[in-house]
Amino acid sequence: MLAFELTVQGLVQGSIYALIAVGLTLVYGLLRILHVAHAGLFTLGGYFGVLITNATGSLPLAILVAMVVVGVLGILVYRLCYQPILDQPPYVALIASIGLFIAMEEIYRLVFGPFGISYTDAPLTDTVTLATLNLKQGEILTMVGTVVLIGGLAVFAGRTRMGAAWRATVTDPAMAESFGIDVIKVRYLNFFIGSALAAAAGVLVALLNNLVEPTMGSVPSYKALAIIVLGGLGDVRGTLIAALALGVIESFGTIYLGTILDRDAIAFAFLIIVLMIRPQGLFGRA
Amino acid sequence: MFAWKHSVAAIAVAVAMAAGSAAADVKIGINVPLTGFAAADGKSALTGAQLAAEEANAAGGINGEKVELVVYDDQASPKESAPIATKLTAQDKVVAGISGSYSGATRAAAGVYQAAGTPFISAYAVHPDITRAGDFVFRTSFVGEVQGRAGAKLIGGMLGKKRVVMITLQNDFGKSLAAGFREAAGKFGITVVAEYPYSIKDRQFGPIVSKVKADKPEAIYASGYFFTAGPLVSQLRAAGIDVPVIGQEGYDSEKFIEIAGKAAEGVIITTSLDRDSDKAETKHFIAAFEKKAGYKADMVAASGHTAMKVLIEAMRKAGTTDKKAIRDAIAAAKVEASTGTISFNGLGEVRKDVQVQVVKDGAWHHHSVISDPDLLAPPSK
Known part of the structure; x- marks a missing residue:
């Protein structure tokens, strides 16, 4: 029974990882940029979630506004930070991204204060009991929300013209452009979707912890990189599986390996082991 | 026009000299995390220490001289705190220092203060090795x-x-x-x-x-x-x-x-802090801190205030800015502070109730x- 509870807890954590890492792998797939500042947008989503919920009392509104506003900010990050340096070697964009991320953390501290913020009346804290399993409503929303958002993304990418244009651009930008696809628009779309998903993750984490701090993104900033490497860089399906697998492995590892390795070390031990066996990632093709 | 320029230069010189005489204030160094993950605790610790300094200045300073806090952000990191401690002791020439930071940063700074023969009080760091740096290092909180x-x-x-x-x-x-x-x-x-x-x-x-x-x-x-x-x-x-x-x-x-x-x-x-205390010192601190900071006092704030107060009291008793005399006065301290009655054992560790x-x-x-x-x-x- 404990194993079942640990698995469920791992899936909750894995859902959060998935929402963050998908945006990151999308950006990498399209532009070959390791978008570290993505984790800063995730934190901002958390701030919007708490502030808007506290001001209006509506969590759904907070999620919606956080996703749209952070999505647009994601586009701005691309337009103002990455686009001017796209012709530089990849490490230039990486350095810019790390710098932007550190700046974002300090801006949040200056604007929102160092203590972090909490919901004044935290929503979805009631417990739902399924047999011996107690889950907070927020944890259920995390898992269901992730399935809905990622499912929606899959439908969008697979069933709409815009989705087809997007996939075509990721596969072969030059060819897509010659077929009349507006590559710039696709990039904007890509950043909007990825950032909006990260914002949703931020609101959900705020719900689970009832705490949003300036440094909330520091662990996801590097752990999400490990996840997209595991999933095979740019591979959305692989990233999702890697995120959920890592959540569950960490969950068991915390209990059974906790005295040897802390939770973050488990992620990287897993990464090293996988890369030794499959250098192309869990699902990448050699 | 030319004369005007000269008068500006004269004023500038006068201001510089005035600033020079103001620098005769008693300087106390403090390292606190003001950015990074521990920034919240740093803010409380610093505000608590500033409150104690303001209270001392309002009561006539230390033997007639004003207390001046020299503040550096150590990000709760030993990489930052060791150079900061060097700067404080060697360049800013502080007569004593306080750590409003975590254990790692405080341990690194303690060694530098000890080597410089400058008294140093840790406000709330817990690691036992901090006071083992030597006889100039004290702690006003529990290990x-x-x-x-x-x-x-x-x-x-x-x-x-x-x-x-x-x-x-x-x-x-x-x-x-x-x-x-x-x-x-x-x-x-x-x-x-x-x-x-x-x-x-x-x-x-x-x-x-x-x-x-x-x-x-x-x-x-x-x-x-x-x-x-x-x-x-x-x-x-x-x-x-x-x-x-x-x-x-x-x-x-x-x-x-x-x-x-x-x-x-x-x-x-x-x-260390009793919210319902009937002691005047603690009650006064809780009210004064909330007024200054805009939020309620916490343990870290009270600890920053306590460390500063113990240091100021010791400097008053010593009656000099001689570092050795200040050290001896701290070692002999018996001070009523917001976190209790503070006195030290031979290692410089505090004795007080929990x-x-x-x-x-x-x-x-x-x-x-x-x-x-x-x-x-x-x-x-």
């Missing part, structure tokens, strides 16, 4: 082990709970608390059923909570800070675990109650006081 032993007495002796699960933060603070708790556990009939470590970055405790639920303890001894303990306690309660949770001074902030909400009710901690606080109706309140000089004896070498 982790002392507070861990107090926790064992609270759980086993006062609450009568014997089957305990430990949830331990993996840093100097959590590890030294755990060591002290285990050391005294047997004396109070406590069996430690299991111990789960976690990292300071963790906010999601789902797996640990599931396992603790299966362990069915009578009480939980969980080390941490308000930003880890808030989520931890709310997750424990959400999982239906309703046994007492015992924390320490790291929980001691209004923010803990804000984060954990209803789940915070009944949580008991060992700390305050036990409980969350009731959404606020910290008096629970009890642990006054047991043998159990609470700090290390002496």
Whole structure:
């Protein structure tokens, strides 16, 4: 029974990882940029979630506004930070991204204060009991929300013209452009979707912890990189599986390996082991 | 036009000279984390120390001279605090220093202060090695082990709970608390059923909570800070675990109650600040801090204030800015401060009572006081 509870807890954590890492792998797939500042947008989503919920009392509104506003900010990050340096070697964009991320953390501290913020009346804290399993409503929303958002993304990418244009651009930008696809628009779309998903993750984490701090993104900033490497860089399906697998492995590892390795070390031990066996990632093709 | 330029130059020189004479103020250095993960504690510690300095200046300063705080941000990192301590002692020529930072940063700074023969007081860092840097280093807060032993007495002796699960933060603070708790556990009939470590970055405790639920303890001894303990306690309660949770001074902030909400009710901690104190000094501090900071006083704020006050009192007694004389005055101190009556043992460790606080109706309140000089004896070498 404990194993079942640990698995469920791992899936909750894995859902959060998935929402963050998908945006990151999308950006990498399209532009070959390791978008570290993505984790800063995730934190901002958390701030919007708490502030808007506290001001209006509506969590759904907070999620919606956080996703749209952070999505647009994601586009701005691309337009103002990455686009001017796209012709530089990849490490230039990486350095810019790390710098932007550190700046974002300090801006949040200056604007929102160092203590972090909490919901004044935290929503979805009631417990739902399924047999011996107690889950907070927020944890259920995390898992269901992730399935809905990622499912929606899959439908969008697979069933709409815009989705087809997007996939075509990721596969072969030059060819897509010659077929009349507006590559710039696709990039904007890509950043909007990825950032909006990260914002949703931020609101959900705020719900689970009832705490949003300036440094909330520091662990996801590097752990999400490990996840997209595991999933095979740019591979959305692989990233999702890697995120959920890592959540569950960490969950068991915390209990059974906790005295040897802390939770973050488990992620990287897993990464090293996988890369030794499959250098192309869990699902990448050699 | 030419004459005007000359008069400006004259004024500039005069201002520079005035600034030069103002620099005759007594300089006290302080390293605090003002950015990074520990910025919240840094803000409280600094505001507490500033309050003590302002109070001293309003009362005529130290033997007629004003106190000037020289502040540097150490990001709670030893990489930052060691150069800062060098700068403070060698360049800013402070007569004494305070650490408003965590153990790692404080340990690194302590060695530099000792080498420079400059008195140094740690406000709330817990690692035992800090005062071992030498005879110029003091601490006005409990070492982790002392507070861990107090926790064992609270759980086993006062609450009568014997089957305990430990949830331990993996840093100097959590590890030294755990060591002290285990050391005294047997004396109070406590069996430690299991111990789960976690990292300071963790906010999601789902797996640990599931396992603790299966362990069915009578009480939980969980080390941490308000930003880890808030989520931890709310997750424990959400999982239906309703046994007492015992924390320490790291929980001691209004923010803990804000984060954990209803789940915070009944949580008991060992700390240094008694909210319901009837001592004039403590009451005055609690009111003055809230007025200055705009939020309620916490343990870190009271500790910053206490360290500064002890230093100022010692400098008044010494009657000189001679560092050796100030050191001797600190060593002989007996000062009424917001965290109790402060005096030091031969190693420079504080001797004072442990305050036990409980969350009731959404606020910290008096629970009890642990006054047991043998159990609470700090290390002496």
